Amino acid sequence: MSSPRPLNAISVDVEDWLQAVVDSRLPLSERFCANTHKVLDAFARRNVKGTFFVLGLAAEKAPGLVREIQAAGHEVQSHGYGHEIVNKITPDRFKADVERSRKLLEDLTGQAITAYRAPAFSITRANLWALDVLVEAGVTCDSSVFPIRLPRYGIDGAPWHPHRLRAPNGGLLTEVPVATYRFAGRRVPLGGGGYFRLFPYFVIRNCIRQLNAAGHSGTIYMHPYEYNPDELSEIEYPISWRTRLHQGLGRRGFPGKVDRLMREFRFGRMCDVIAEAGELPIFEHAPGPADGIARPENAGTEFVASDLRVRR
Numbered sequence: 555m556s557s558p559r560p561l562n563a564i565s566v567d568v569e570d571w572l573q574a575v576v577d578s579r580l581p582l583s584e585r586f587c588a589n590t591h592k593v594l595d596a597f598a599r600r601n602v603k604g605t606f607f608v609l610g611l612a613a614e615k616a617p618g619l620v621r622e623i624q625a626a627g628h629e630v631q632s633h634g635y636g637h638e639i640v641n642k643i644t645p646d647r648f649k650a651d652v653e654r655s656r657k658l659l660e661d662l663t664g665q666a667i668t669a670y671r672a673p674a675f676s677i678t679r680a681n682l683w684a685l686d687v688l689v690e691a692g693v694t695c696d697s698s699v700f701p702i703r704l705p706r707y708g709i710d711g712a713p714w715h716p717h718r719l720r721a722p723n724g725g726l727l728t729e730v731p732v733a734t735y736r737f738a739g740r741r742v743p744l745g746g747g748g749y750f751r752l753f754p755y756f757v758i759r760n761c762i763r764q765l766n767a768a769g770h771s772g773t774i775y776m777h778p779y780e781y782n783p784d785e786l787s788e789i790e791y792p793i794s795w796r797t798r799l800h801q802g803l804g805r806r807g808f809p810g811k812v813d814r815l816m817r818e819f820r821f822g823r824m825c826d827v828i829a830e831a832g833e834l835p836i837f838e839h840a841p842g843p844a845d846g847i848a849r850p851e852n853a854g855t856e857f858v859a860s861d862l863r864v865r866r
């Protein structure tokens with residue numbers, strides 16, 4: 555019998571802020587290790603297990619940290635190797651990145667790597683071939699499609715709840731999108747990032763409540779650096795004031811919001827969420843230009859039926 559309160563997924567993208575956000579060619583600093591320990595402590599206090607999408611570069615630099623994450627009972631999965639944005643690289647390069655990260659993490663954990671989250675959620679209509687690459691790499695769960703049109707990423711009208719997604723090659727993945735909040739005919743990406751940091755707690759809570767009330771699981775995501783409000787002042791690398799402002803805002807209140815969510819809702823690993831969800835409807839996306847980049851402004855951030863074929 556399924557539980558009356560859906561299990562929600564809590565996920566962490568293990569990476570270093572400067573390398574992941576500012577320039578992927580930069581070396582990783584040591585800061586992500588200490589920051590990840592803060593996340594691990596916060597989860598342990600609430601006895602919550604989560605899914606950690608670990609960047610290959612981070613695993614190479616701190617293999618012990620990956621083993622610690624695993625030993626604490628969390629799910630270790632892949633955030634790719636070099637944090638290269640998928641819509642800026644070729645299929646061959648993407649495949650090499652996915653494989654390199656998978657091999658590294660499988661050697662470290664002794665377990666199959668079956669879930670993936672793309673850097674910056676960069677799987678869009680313009681690069682659905684990436685889903686083929688993932689299927690071929692043995693990935694069965696993906697969390698890379700943001701179900702909303704955003705300036706740099708997202709697939710407008712994609713389902714806002716966990717579902718099965720058919721890749722162009724016919725393979726199937728379980729897609730677990732990050733939580734979005736339906737409000738005034740639009741969807742707001744509240745499951746993590748700047749919106750999560752800036753909106754007050756009750757709005758974030760309402761987002762998860764809305765998903766759960768519809769019988770769906772919600773997914774939140776975070777980064778280790780969001781547990782370190784002082785990080786930006788420690789970095790000497792030249793960073794624009796805009797980036798500092800946007801990236802620094804709301805960091806101080808971030809861990810408290812996650813903690814309140816963990817107390818108020820059921821949170822767990824993505825693999826457990828999928829196991830609890832049972833059978834899910836199958837969708838597939840029509841290829842096309844990336845929604846956020848090439849399509850004109852339109853009012854509809856709601857479901858676009860013509861763009862999406864549903865098969866049950």
Ligand SMILES: [Zn+2]
Pocket residue numbers: 567569574633637672673674
């Ligand atoms: Zn990332």
